[in-house]
Amino acid sequence: MLLEVNNLQTYFELSRGTVKAVDQVSFKLDQGEIMGLVGESGCGKSMTLLSLLRLVPTPGKIVGGEILFEGQDLLKKSSREMTKMRGKDLAMIFQDPMTSLNPVFKVGEQIRESLHIHGYFQESYSGGSRRLKAEKERVIELMEEVGIPSPMDRYYEYPHQFSGGMQQRAVIAIALSCEPKILLADEPTTALDVTIQAQILSLMEKINQSRGMAIILVTHDLGVAAEFCQRICVMYAGQIIEQGQTDDIIEEPLHPYTQGLLNSIPRLVPDKPRLQPIRGTVPSLLELPEGCNFMPRCDRAMEECRLPQPLLELQNGRRVRCVLYQAQAKGEGE
Amino acid sequence: MQLARIIERILIAIPVIIGIGIIIFLIMRLTPGDPIDIMMGQAGHVSEREVELLREQWHLDESLGVQLGYFLKDLVQGDMGTSFTKGRPVWDLIKQALPATVELAFFGAFFALLVAIPIGVISAVKQNSLIDKISMAGAFFGICMPIFWLGILLIIIFSINLGWLPTYGRISYDVNLQQVTGFYVLDSIITGNWPALVSAIKHLIMPSITLGFPMAAIVARVMRSSMLEVLRNDYVVMARAKGLREYTVIVKHAMRNAMIPTVTVIGLEVGMLLGGNMIVETVFSWPGLGRLVVSSIFVRDYPLVQGVVIIYAFTFVAANLIVDILYTYLNPKISM
Numbered sequence: 272m273l274l275e276v277n278n279l280q281t282y283f284e285l286s287r288g289t290v291k292a293v294d295q296v297s298f299k300l301d302q303g304e305i306m307g308l309v310g311e312s313g314c315g316k317s318m319t320l321l322s323l324l325r326l327v328p329t330p331g332k333i334v335g336g337e338i339l340f341e342g343q344d345l346l347k348k349s350s351r352e353m354t355k356m357r358g359k360d361l362a363m364i365f366q367d368p369m370t371s372l373n374p375v376f377k378v379g380e381q382i383r384e385s386l387h388i389h390g391y392f393q394e395s396y397s398g399g400s401r402r403l404k405a406e407k408e409r410v411i412e413l414m415e416e417v418g419i420p421s422p423m424d425r426y427y428e429y430p431h432q433f434s435g436g437m438q439q440r441a442v443i444a445i446a447l448s449c450e451p452k453i454l455l456a457d458e459p460t461t462a463l464d465v466t467i468q469a470q471i472l473s474l475m476e477k478i479n480q481s482r483g484m485a486i487i488l489v490t491h492d493l494g495v496a497a498e499f500c501q502r503i504c505v506m507y508a509g510q511i512i513e514q515g516q517t518d519d520i521i522e523e524p525l526h527p528y529t530q531g532l533l534n535s536i537p538r539l540v541p542d543k544p545r546l547q548p549i550r551g552t553v554p555s556l557l558e559l560p561e562g563c564n565f566m567p568r569c570d571r572a573m574e575e576c577r578l579p580q581p582l583l584e585l586q587n588g589r590r591v592r593c594v595l596y597q598a599q600a601k602g603e604g605e
Numbered sequence: 606m607q608l609a610r611i612i613e614r615i616l617i618a619i620p621v622i623i624g625i626g627i628i629i630f631l632i633m634r635l636t637p638g639d640p641i642d643i644m645m646g647q648a649g650h651v652s653e654r655e656v657e658l659l660r661e662q663w664h665l666d667e668s669l670g671v672q673l674g675y676f677l678k679d680l681v682q683g684d685m686g687t688s689f690t691k692g693r694p695v696w697d698l699i700k701q702a703l704p705a706t707v708e709l710a711f712f713g714a715f716f717a718l719l720v721a722i723p724i725g726v727i728s729a730v731k732q733n734s735l736i737d738k739i740s741m742a743g744a745f746f747g748i749c750m751p752i753f754w755l756g757i758l759l760i761i762i763f764s765i766n767l768g769w770l771p772t773y774g775r776i777s778y779d780v781n782l783q784q785v786t787g788f789y790v791l792d793s794i795i796t797g798n799w800p801a802l803v804s805a806i807k808h809l810i811m812p813s814i815t816l817g818f819p820m821a822a823i824v825a826r827v828m829r830s831s832m833l834e835v836l837r838n839d840y841v842v843m844a845r846a847k848g849l850r851e852y853t854v855i856v857k858h859a860m861r862n863a864m865i866p867t868v869t870v871i872g873l874e875v876g877m878l879l880g881g882n883m884i885v886e887t888v889f890s891w892p893g894l895g896r897l898v899v900s901s902i903f904v905r906d907y908p909l910v911q912g913v914v915i916i917y918a919f920t921f922v923a924a925n926l927i928v929d930i931l932y933t934y935l936n937p938k939i940s941m
């Protein structure tokens with residue numbers, strides 16, 4: 272197992288109360304796997320990824336759980352060890368490429384910086400200028416690999432001279448530069464045009480196949496997740512409420528929220544009924560109900576839903592956080 | 606910035622400086638008080654005939670328009686005229702006083718930036734901490750406080766009470782310094798004259814702090830707020846996610862961006878430095894342009910006042926040009 276997250280909790284202590292941005296999140300990620308993390312805006316997807324890197328913004332804090340990377344708990348590492356792992360073992364791509372690159376440095380140099388700080392070519396070339404040359408050549412290769420045309424020239428350009436799609440390719444090149452074992456992709460295509468979205472996603476798929484790099488793909492689009500991921504976790508209000516193989520989830524969603532989410536995807540197939548939005552609105556993470564977070568919006572809510580819900584283990588690696596499936600559960604979930 | 610743009614800016618500066626010359630010319634003539642009356646009051650016995658001669662010699666008997674004509678004609682030829690009271694060419698007097706002023710302004714700005722930029726950065730990184738609160742209270746104080754008051758306060762503490770620092774002049778009378786450039790610190794280094802270096806620096810400390818303090822206060826606040834702005838950006842989180850050490854994230858990635866707005870403010874503050882220098886030079890008896898212009902205003906020494914003001918205008922324009930060049934260097938979006 273490459274990555275195993277158990278009961279991760281990331282809270283924001285505000286004067287108005289505690290925001291449980293990430294609450295009891297558990298999942299596993301295998302070598303070379305693409306896992307989708309799906310949910311509405313504000314459900315805690317980004318905070319989950321940032322927690323994995325231990326880069327939660329203040330006043331947020333990881334208050335509990337463990338993040339086992341190759342069996343070692345990242346939360347127990349010193350901050351120096353953690354700094355060394357960032358970019359090298361786990362790399363991240365951010366939601367908005369237009370703001371991810373530093374506007375005052377040349378794009379090529381920003382990619383090179385990654386290689387440089389992690390000591391690539393350090394042993395082979397102790398002399399400064401030859402090391403620099405080797406690094407530059409590698410950067411140009413990377414730029415080619417992610418599909419940036421004429422990389423020799425674009426190395427020396429600044430981010431504002433790049434289009435959004437090209438900026439995202441550059442960000443991906445930075446993420447790939449040290450051949451991380453896991454790529455955390457936080458809605459890598461949300462800010463881009465539809466055609467560019469497809470290009471970027473297929474680029475990531477290609478990299479996943481050629482390098483065997485595991486990817487956690489965060490998206491609010493279940494359609495995108497269904498197309499690219501082997502497994503999907505559905506998040507709602509800071510918690511994972513359902514996870515399983517993509518096909519299982521799409522064909523037979525269990526949690527009423529997942530069902531609602533699937534029904535609210537516009538379909539081109541005519542025999543399906545019209546769009547069915549989920550009624551009500553996403554709750555504020557400050558005033559969550561005691562029991563199931565989805566209960567106020569759920570058509571099948573009942574008395575038991577008022578109690579805290581564990582993540583139930585079902586067959587085939589499926590898990591769901593809903594009282595309806597208690598009978599099918601293989602004993603106690605967590 | 607390309608050379609062509611720089612030359613263009615210099616050419617634009619010429620009419621600006623001449624315009625300022627005209628304005629100061631008019632302000633001086635419209636200010637009540639007549640230079641000859643003042644001189645007569647000081648000199649005592651002056652005959653009517655001598656007064657007539659002086660008026661004629663300085664063209665004070667002509668109309669305002671004709672006087673302005675003479676002034677501009679001389680100015681474009683690079684001649685700033687002769688001081689009424691000192692009887693020497695204005696340019697000579699300026700040349701003599703300029704190094705003192707430049708040296709003081711340089712150390713004032715140096716002190717200000719040396720203090721303000723790290724304080725601004727630390728306050729932003731440790732927002733709402735004790736350090737942040739103390740520094741920002743200090744900055745607020747620096748902005749509100751009258752500059753002469755700080756000068757006097759420093760004199761009371763460090764000269765009168767502690768006796769550590771001299772209160773006036775640029776160097777002690779008992780050290781001999783061979784002048785090369787007129788900048789005493791530089792000259793004493795060039796000639797290897799260490800006692801002179803120590804004395805020059807001791808004389809510079811209090812005037813530099815007094816001059817630089819208000820600038821430091823403003824720069825620290827601007828640096829802090831632009832740093833706070835920058836730290837919120839994704840590219841800062843991205844820099845951390847790449848595996849950079851926090852120090853590199855702050856000093857390389859964040860500060861470089863936060864300097865962009867700060868540099869603009871620094872350029873404007875150079876103007877404040879010039880204004881402040883009249884007060885500081887007066888408080889510390891610093892033999893520079895500030896003191897020269899203040900004393901020449903009192904005696905309505907028109908050519909001298911005009912000359913110094915033109916030099917001030919020139920410095921201000923030059924400082925802003927340098928800042929603009931620096932700005933385009935810092936901000937790649939502009940250099941396009």
Ligand SMILES: Nc1ncnc2c1ncn2[C@@H]1O[C@H](COP(=O)(O)OP(=O)(O)OP(=O)(O)O)[C@@H](O)[C@H]1O
Pocket residue numbers: 283285290292310311312313314315316317318319328329330331366491556
């Ligand atoms: N600085 C903060 N202070 C307080 N609460 C915060 C802060 N940052 C995030 N949160 C809380 O954490 C929750 C999760 O945020 P997160 O950014 O992970 O959402 P997301 O699922 O990535 O949404 P989106 O799709 O909009 O990116 C938010 O609902 C918000 O309430």
Ligand SMILES: [Mg+2]
Pocket residue numbers: 316317318366457
């Ligand atoms: Mg997000």
